[in-house]
Structures are given as structure tokens and as C-alpha cells.
Amino acid sequence: MPLNLPVLPDIRRQVRDDIAAHFPGADATVPNSNMRVLADANSGLADGAYRYLETLAREMLPDTAVFWLDRHGRIWIGPKQAATFAEGEIVITGTAGTPVDAGTELNVGNIRIETLAAATASPGGTTIAARCTEPGPQGNLMAGGTATFLSAIPGVNALAAIPADWAGGADTEGTESYRDRLLERIRKPPQGGAVRDYIAWAREVTGVTRAWAAQEMGEGTVTVRFVMDDLRPPNGIPTTDDCDLVFAHIDPLRPVAAKRLFVLAPVEKPVDFTIANLTPDTSAIRSAIAASVRQMLRRRAAPGVTISRSWIAEAVSAAAGEDSHDLTASNVTCLPGEMGVLGTITYV
Numbered sequence: 001m002p003l004n005l006p007v008l009p010d011i012r013r014q015v016r017d018d019i020a021a022h023f024p025g026a027d028a029t030v031p032n033s034n035m036r037v038l039a040d041a042n043s044g045l046a047d048g049a050y051r052y053l054e055t056l057a058r059e060m061l062p063d064t065a066v067f068w069l070d071r072h073g074r075i076w077i078g079p080k081q082a083a084t085f086a087e088g089e090i091v092i093t094g095t096a097g098t099p100v101d102a103g104t105e106l107n108v109g110n111i112r113i114e115t116l117a118a119a120t121a122s123p124g125g126t127t128i129a130a131r132c133t134e135p136g137p138q139g140n141l142m143a144g145g146t147a148t149f150l151s152a153i154p155g156v157n158a159l160a161a162i163p164a165d166w167a168g169g170a171d172t173e174g175t176e177s178y179r180d181r182l183l184e185r186i187r188k189p190p191q192g193g194a195v196r197d198y199i200a201w202a203r204e205v206t207g208v209t210r211a212w213a214a215q216e217m218g219e220g221t222v223t224v225r226f227v228m229d230d231l232r233p234p235n236g237i238p239t240t241d242d243c244d245l246v247f248a249h250i251d252p253l254r255p256v257a258a259k260r261l262f263v264l265a266p267v268e269k270p271v272d273f274t275i276a277n278l279t280p281d282t283s284a285i286r287s288a289i290a291a292s293v294r295q296m297l298r299r300r301a302a303p304g305v306t307i308s309r310s311w312i313a314e315a316v317s318a319a320a321g322e323d324s325h326d327l328t329a330s331n332v333t334c335l336p337g338e339m340g341v342l343g344t345i346t347y348v
Contacts (some may be wrong), residue, residue, distance in 0.1 A: 007047075016035075025062050054150075087166060088164060101118050135170075138169065139169035161260075193255035209229040221258070271340045271343050272346070275346070275348075279323045289319040
């Protein structure tokens, strides 16, 4: 039977009743009386103790903890995944041979970036690797923008071009993602190299949000596939460098008896469909439909999992503002290693 903690008004009534019961003739309901003050003061103390007990009851369990979640997590799985820095390239122009040092800072709006290597300018443009000086998704810059040198460099044009999208910037791991990993560790303890162990190891790497393990390459092998939903938009498909990083993390942890480990990105399987007679048909609702389908795929898609037509229909209908539509879609069958991602939405 659950314990229902009393609220302050109930505590006050109880204390006043107790005083009346134990001190015949005493009335703790009289305003500004000694008994009233004594009753209210004790009620406040009791209420504080009850609220503390309520907090303890919540914080002692990792599935409901708020303030102590990080402490629970550090005991079982270590700290949250750290925030990461966005990286990309800039193109500088200027007098041939003019040096630009590593660590040179530029501004893109209110975003500060810095060069990662020394280079020399040229009239035709020199490409330099750079990264955001602060971690987080705000550094994932769009191609086509410009960066301004924080301090002028004689012989180098003040503006540098951003030739391609930047990526890699993400916030510190979210509370619910951290809680999910923690509960998974508690519910499924390590089993000396079971499939779920490989999944847990992969998810320990910064940026990895979902992972799967299977015997795709033959007996004695393990293939780990994973995605980085926040670091690698729009579909979370990792790069070769990401795969190498996850491999390097898992390889020392896996059992020596495992013949071979493969760490690969899922193969994208486009989920295409057609929508007719969309009502109302606006760009905002079309964007909402695309976002709703992406959310559905993030929940349901996995390597080798067939994407059901009914899942697509449900996601389209759930889009904010959508009233009615006619959907033409089929089940999308994914082979081992293939994973459904949003393809082309055709509107007629």
C-alpha cells in the first residue's frame, strides 16, 4: 500500500487536534495564541521532514532520480557523454605566401571558431581545417556562410568562406538518454561478451545514440552498427572515422575468443512514399510530416527491420496540423545491415 504523505494544512489540523486532546481546555485554533504559534511552528518542521522524505524516495531510485541521477550513473556506467566540438573547413584568400597560424580565431556571427593548422594564403583560396571553440550544436555551421578574422592579418582578406557544412557539435548527453543507458546496464548486466554487451560498449562512446550487434559476417564474428543522431544529421549515419573510434573503444573490451569484430555504419535504405490531397497543404505541414516520419524512424528503424506501411501512415497522420491525406506507400524491406531512413516524399 503506497504511503500518502500529508500536506501542510492537514498536518496543522492534526497538530491542533493533538494539542486539544492532550491539553484539556487548550485551543490551538485561536489566532496569535501561544498554542496556535506552537502548533504552526511544529507543523512547518514536520512538513519539511515529509518533503525531504518524499525527495529521498524519488532520488534513491535511478528511474525517478533527478538530482542524484548523475551519481547513480557514475556508479554504474561512468559520466555522461561529453559535449563535442563542431569541425569543418574554411577557405582563406590573400597575398600568396602570407602565413596564417594555427589557433587563429574568427567569428561567424556570434560563434567563435579557430584554425587547427598553420597555412599560407593564396589568391585562389587555401583550405584550412577549423573547429568551433565552444562545444555544442551551435557550431554546426551551414555551407555558404562567411567567417571574419578576429584580428586583421596583413595580406589576408578579412572574410573567409565556409565551403561545406560543419558537423560534430553536440551537447552533453541528455538526461533521459543517460537514464536509458543506466537502466539498461542495471536490467541487463554484462555477460562476458553477449550481444547486449557490444551494444552497451558502443553507446559508451560520445555521440553514439543507438547501436545494434549481430552475427552478420559468419560464425564467431560480431558486427556492431550504430548511429549518431545528434552528431550526424539528418539520419545519424556515422563516418569512417566514427566507426574507427567505436572499434578502438570496443576492441580491448571484447572477449579474446571472439574471432573478429566489425564496426560499420548502417546502410541507408530510403523510405519513399507519395501523399495526395493533403489538407491543408502548406510548407509548414509538409515540414511537420517529414519531422514526424523521422521521429518514427528514430524509434522503430534498426538494421534488418522492415518499415511497415502502417508505421508511415501513423506518422503522417500524427503530424501537427495535418487534417487528411491519401497515402501511397509500401512496406520497405531492409536486408541485414540496411536501415530505413526518410527518402523522398512526393506530393501530388
